[in-house]
Amino acid sequence: MIEAPTKCGVVAVIGAPNAGKSTLVNQLVGQKVAITSSKAQTTRARMLGIALFANVQMILVDTPGIFEPRRRLDRAMVNAAWEGANSADAILLIVDPIKQRRSELEPLLEALEKRPERKILVLNKVDKTKKEPLLELAQEMSQRMDFEEVFFVSALTGDGVAEMKEALAETMPEGVWMYPEDQVSDVSERLLAAEITREQLYRQLHDELPYDSAVRPELYQHRPDGSLEIHQQILVARESQRAIVLGKGGARIKAIGEAARMELAELLGVKVHLFLHVKHADKWSEDKEMFEETGLDWVR
Ligand code: GDP
Numbered sequence: 001m002i003e004a005p006t007k008c009g010v011v012a013v014i015g016a017p018n019a020g021k022s023t024l025v026n027q028l029v030g031q032k033v034a035i036t037s038s039k040a041q042t043t044r045a046r047m048l049g050i051a052l053f054a055n056v057q058m059i060l061v062d063t064p065g066i067f068e069p070r071r072r073l074d075r076a077m078v079n080a081a082w083e084g085a086n087s088a089d090a091i092l093l094i095v096d097p098i099k100q101r102r103s104e105l106e107p108l109l110e111a112l113e114k115r116p117e118r119k120i121l122v123l124n125k126v127d128k129t130k131k132e133p134l135l136e137l138a139q140e141m142s143q144r145m146d147f148e149e150v151f152f153v154s155a156l157t158g159d160g161v162a163e164m165k166e167a168l169a170e171t172m173p174e175g176v177w178m179y180p181e182d183q184v185s186d187v188s189e190r191l192l193a194a195e196i197t198r199e200q201l202y203r204q205l206h207d208e209l210p211y212d213s214a215v216r217p218e219l220y221q222h223r224p225d226g227s228l229e230i231h232q233q234i235l236v237a238r239e240s241q242r243a244i245v246l247g248k249g250g251a252r253i254k255a256i257g258e259a260a261r262m263e264l265a266e267l268l269g270v271k272v273h274l275f276l277h278v279k280h281a282d283k284w285s286e287d288k289e290m291f292e293e294t295g296l297d298w299v300r
C-alpha cells in the first residue's frame with residue numbers, strides 16, 4: 001500500500017478584534033482550544049490550535065486582534081499577533097462583514113501587503129449577514145488586495161468551514177507533522193483552565209468588568225481519586241471591582257466558578273474541584289511575574 005506523504009503547514013489567523021478568529025480556530029480544530037467572547041481583545045497571547053485533515057496537519061496561529069497599542073497589555077497582544085504571522089504558509093484575514101470598519105481594516109491591509117505569504121480572505125458570520133452587501137464587500141476587498149481565495153463561512157454554526165478546511169489543507173506544503181496526532185493546542189491545560197474562568201468572567205459580568213482583569217493559575221493537581229483540584233486567582237485592578245466579581249453574598253463568583261467547573265470537567269473528562277480567589281492587584285499588568293503567569297510574553 002502506498003501512503004500519501006504527510007503535509008504540514010502554519011496558518012496565521014488575523015483580523016480585527018471580534019471578527020471571530022478564535023471561534024474559527026475552535027471550529028477548524030474540532031474542539032475548544034481558545035476562549036471567545038463578544039468583548040474585544042479576549043485572546044491575549046498567541047496560541048496554536050492544531051487541526052487535522054486526512055494526511056495534513058495545520059498549525060493555526062490564533063492571534064489577538066491587531067489594534068493600536070496603548071498600555072503594556074496592549075503592546076504584548078499586538079506583538080503576539082504579528083509574531084503569529086511570521087513565516088506562515090498562509091495568512092487568513094477574518095472579516096466580520098457587519099462590524100468591519102474601514103479604520104480597523106486599513107492598517108491590516110497595509111501590513112498584509114508587504115507580506116510574502118498567500119493571503120486568504122474569510123468573510124465570517126454569514127449566518128447573520130445579507131447576501132448582497134456580503135458580495136459587495138468581497139468584491140471591494142478583492143480589488144484592494146490580491147487574495148488567492150475568498151471563503152464565506154459562519155465560524156459559529158460551522159457553515160462553509162469544512163469546505164474551507166479541505167481547500168486550505170490541499171495547499172499546505174509536504175512535510176512531517178510538527179505535533180503528535182492527538183495534540184490539539186500548545187496551551188497547557190493549566191492555562192486553558194484559567195482562560196475558561198476568564199471567559200466566564202466576561203460572559204457573566206459583561207461591561208461591569210474592564211478587560212484588564214486576569215486569571216492567574218495557582219494550583220493544578222490530580223488527586224489520588226483521579227479528580228482534579230484547581231486553584232485560581234482572579235486579579236482585579238481596583239478594589240471596587242472585587243465586590244462586583246464576588247456579587248451579593250458571593251453569588252456571582254459562585255456562578256462563575258460553577259460554570260467554569262462544569263465546562264472544564266466536560267473538556268477534560270474528569271471531576272473538577274475549582275477554587276477561585278479574588279485579589280485586588282493594582283497594576284498586575286506592570287508586574288512581570290504575574291504578567292507571564294497569565295500566558296503573555298513580557299515586552300517593552
Ligand atoms: P476574535 O476576537 O476574533 O477571536 O472573536 P471571537 O472568536 O472571540 O468572536 C467574537 C464574537 O463573535 C463572539 O461573541 C462569537 O460568538 C461571535 N461570532 C464568531 N463567529 C461568528 C459567526 O460566524 N456568526 C455569529 N453570528 N457570531 C459569531
Ligand code: MG
Pocket residue numbers: 021022023034035036042043063064065
Ligand atoms: Mg480571539
